[in-house]
Amino acid sequence: MCNQTNTPQPQGAPPQEAVDREIQMANLNLQLAQARASAEYNxxxxxxxxxxxxxxxxxxxxxxxxxxxxxxxxxxxxxxxxxxxxxxxxxxxxxxxxQNLYVVNGNPSWSSKFLVACINTCGRFTNIRYRKRNLGPLGKVKYNSHEWVTRDGGKKEKTIVVREFDATGIDNWECVAYAVEKSTGETLEGDAVTVEMAIKEGWYTKDGSKWVTMPMLMLTYRAAAFWQRAYAPEMSMGFRTVEEERDAVEVSYEELPPSSPASEPLVPEEAKEKLRTRAAKASAKSNPALDLP
Structure with a gap:
């Protein structure tokens, strides 16, 4: 017969079953804490x-x-x-x-026909309509042109320059968008858009401008955008139309250093000497006790 010997446990130590039970409870509490933290995060x-x-x-x-x-x-x-x-x-x-959200000049923009469709199908207004009339022929119109100009010291800036456009033979058409609010029966009219406005704003004179070839359609699109921004701005989510984005000109400027005759590049020793001289002069300004040339 084999002698079975049990490993004696130290006096005062808990039995093995109690230790295993404590380990299981600790794991269970850890799992519960993790599940509770995950649920709170979700x-x-x-x-x-x-x-x-x-x-x-x-x-x-x-x-x-x-x-x-x-x-x-x-x-x-x-x-x-x-x-x-x-x-x-x-x-x-x-x-x-x-299909109706385009990226123009790095900015998202809606097509005008899409915004008109949103207005017509939202149920709050009747279908948007347009009232157009000829205000007469135009003559010479002054407009703002964004050009690069050279200031004193050779600095170049992109600024607004007033120019004059000869619009002889061009009719000044006006377009106003309007619709009826169904809940009140009130006729809502947008701001008037004219060909003269397009010239003064610089839309007409931009390179490749559609205002030259299809002015009536551009008047319609711009009048619809004006109306939507005034009475239903939430439909565009803050985005401009494609036509507005193409016509928009951001005024910015860039400073260029004045031109100077070409010179030989400095060798490292000369550059270091100039830096030391500049630092010494700066130190002399901050400490008047020093007397440097």
Whole structure:
């Protein structure tokens, strides 16, 4: 017979079963704490945003791989996510947003016909209409031109220069957009847009401007944009139309150093000596006790 020997336990030590039970309870408490922290995070704003973003990434991938969407969305999941977000906010199909949201000068912008369609189908107003009339022929019109000019010292700035445009033979058409608010029966009129305004604002005189070849259509689009911005600004989500973005000219300036005759580059020793001299002069200004030339 084999002698079975039990390992003696130290006096006062808890039995092995009690130790195992404590370990199991500690693991269970840890799992409960982790589950509670995960649930609290999922209910927080950050957790909801993360889950929504992950879901939008999965939804955007098929759009980015499709050949039906416009080229600015193909292979670009970021653009598709933005389009999906706008579509969700506006309660529209994602493809509709993608087909009518363009990037002009780096800024997203809507097509004017899309905004008109949103106004006509929102149910708050009657279909938008336009009133056009000829205000007579134009003559010479002064307008603002954005050009580079050279200031004193050789500094160049992009500034506004007043020019004169010979509009002889061009009729000054005016267009006003209007619609009736169904809840009140009030006729809502937008601001008038004229060809003279287009010339003064510099839209007409820009290179490749559509105001020269199709002024009546541009008047319609711009009048609709004015009306929408005045009475239903939430429809555009803060974006301008394609026509407005193309006509917009941001006034900025760039300072260029004055031209100087070409000189030989400094060798490292000469450059270091100049830096030391400059630092010594700066120190002398801060400490009048020093007497440097």
């Amino acid at each position: 209910l927080s704003v950050a957790g909801q945003i993360q889950r929504q973003f992950e879901a939008m990434q999965r939804c955007a991938k098929p759009y980015a791989e499709s050949t039906v969407v416009p080229t600015s969305y193909r292979g670009n999941i970021g653009n598709c996510i933005i389009a999906l977000d706008l579509a969700h906010r506006m309660s529209l199909p994602a493809l509709t947003v993608m």
